[in-house]
Amino acid sequence: MSSAAVVEAMPTSGVSPQAQSSEYVLEVVDVRKEFPGVLALDNVQLKIRPGTVHALMGENGAGKSTLMKVIAGIYQPDQGEVRLRGEPVTLETPLKAQESGVAMIHQELLLMNSMTVSENIWIRREPRNSFGLIDHDRMRGMTVELFDRLNIRLNPDAEISTLSVANRQMVEIAKAVSFNSDVLIMDEPTSAITETEVAHLFEIIRDLRKRGIGIVYITHKMNELFEIADEFSVFRDGKYIGTHLSSEVTRDDIIKMMVGREVSQMFPKEEVEIGDVLLSVKNLSLEGVFHDISFDVRKGEILGLAGLVGAGRSNVAETIFGVTPATSGQIFIEGEEVNIKNPHDAIRQGMAFLTEDRKETGCFLPLDIQENVQSAVLHDNYVNNGFVDHAALEKESAELCKKLRVKTPSMHEVIENLSGGNQQKVLIARWLLTHPRILILDEPTRGIDVGAKSEIHALISQLAHKGVAVIMISSELPEVLGMSDRVLVMHEGRCTGILDRDEADQVSVMSLAAK
Incomplete structure (x- = not known):
């Protein structure tokens, strides 16, 4: 070419x-x-x-x-x-x-959660009756006609907060087309x-x-x-x-x-020595969400969590990290049972958790990069004679961002001004700064370009090589298969199987995911 x-x-x-x-x-x-x-x-x-x-x-x-x-x-x-x-x-x-x-559908959907589907589509353009009031019946009819054109099957009177992400996106598309x-x-x-x-x-x-x-x-x-x-x-x-x-x-x-260069290997999985069991999850349940999840993760191992959207993978990760404490089950670290009631407890135990939603639950958007990177650090590791060594903390933060190739004029740039991929890199830097021994990654490369994906995959492999136990959730099956030593598959809140690397392929994983 x-x-x-x-x-x-x-x-x-x-x-x-x-x-x-x-x-x-x-x-x-x-x-x-x-x-x-x-x-x-x-x-x-x-x-x-x-x-x-x-x-x-x-x-x-x-x-x-x-x-x-x-x-x-x-x-x-x-x-x-x-x-x-x-x-x-x-x-x-x-x-x-x-x-x-010109209409634009943003990656982070811009809808009013407390308003109905029709109200969101026709906001500021509502049809009026002879008294100057909003004609809700006519507005509903306009929405039905629009949906029929687009083959969208949604209730015009449904409140946005009750819709799935996919259905909210359909509302955004309909709104854009309505112009x-x-x-x-x-x-x-x-x-x-x-x-x-x-x-x-x-x-x-x-x-x-x-x-x-x-x-x-x-x-x-x-x-x-x-x-x-x-x-x-x-x-x-x-x-x-x-x-x-x-x-x-x-x-x-x-x-x-x-x-501007060849990306020779998208999934640079290193063969590393797998150590002893670091994290054990026994019969973990969250009422109404997932049930009896059990697995081990060893030092240096990457355990992939696969399954269709809604299978409960992210819920399991959040429960292990204490975001939503389990209703039953046990968590062990190096053979000792731990009681994780909140994320602070999890961080104390050497855990780190990269959330799947960087906008809602990841970034502190009004703060700068430096503040975002340091936000998860428990300053114990940076205390010298009773004082926090801010110089060392800032130096390591900057080095991590440089290593991850975060594109920014300075560490004091407000994170909201960065691209989505660079925001993701900052969040990864945040958790690397805590020097975790158990790293949970929920969709670590969502919205990330192909070059950055390769870099993040290489970084995950390097952490495993250092003995970090990694749990990686991804909706991209090639990523799960390419990076994981074992794959745990979930379906409707239950574990349907755990596959070794040499037996996991797209057919075997999808058959368990749709079981």
Whole structure:
């Protein structure tokens, strides 16, 4: 594949007359965006054809999210321009972007939990009766009609707080489509949904493509690019690298474009000597959630937890760490029973827990990187003559962030300003700073680009080599199979089997997961 390959014109059958006036429904021309100490976008470009799905690829910190926020009216470019249907536009606010035909579905869904599905979709655009009051019956009818178009089966009167993540995402999609948008931006739309829900989402995307909508699809999952995208663009370090037809490249071509180097081994699993049992879980139960879970994890071992969404894997991890104390069962560390009533007790016992939801339960968003990294440290290890050795603490924090390649101008950058992948790296640094002997990782590479995934996998292997007992939960089966010494499979709150590395494959794991 030549880096100078030209993307051929895509068919535009079914495109609205409004969009047909230009070859591209959206163009980004030489856009630059700089923040204090960071050049986020360096004269980048992007061209979206109507009636196509255009995947945007790149490592975390490559500039993808910044560009999307420029297009969605959240940020203003320092230079360059955005064109819609061939005409330059100034999108001062997200509302102006929506009114101009650009809608964005964020990775962290932005819905009002206490409001109904209909109220969320038509907020600020509610139909009114002759008295100026909201016409709820008409609004409900509009929602039903919209759902019928998209083949979405949801109750318009349901409160958002009662919906699953996948169904909330369907509400966001319906809301975006309700603006009759020409451009729809989807940021990691499949990061927290099941394979069945992904299939339904792809059906909706294909239907929107037939209707002439140009879709910008941000993902780190290579299989999705080849399944749903017509073409793709790659960004690296804030620069535009190239655009190609999905049919013209291989997975390795894309990885090389993204990281600027070969990623020779995605799962660098080291063969290490497995030591004595470090953690034992006996008949652990949480009433109404999971039942009679028993397993051992040895020093240097990586135990993978596999299962479908809702199987109870994360609940087991949270219970071991004391987030939700067990209703029955026992936990032993090096043969001695321990009573873990809260996370503080778990940390005292040498445990660390990387949560799956970095926004809600991981990051302290208003605080800077330094404060986030140090937040889990019990200062005993950094006390000198009765005083906390802040210099040593800050030095080790900075070294860990450098080792994990966190992209930031300084340790005092507010973590909310970082990309999702860099936030994840900061959380990993937080727990490494505690020097754990038992490390629980819940979806450690969710929303992480392919280059960073390889680095995190290598780090997990290095920790196992040092004798750390690792429990790793992942919804990506290749990750579980590639990194684990043994795989514990769960189904509906119960352990359905534990497989050794040499007997675990996709068929055996999925047969236990769907048992």
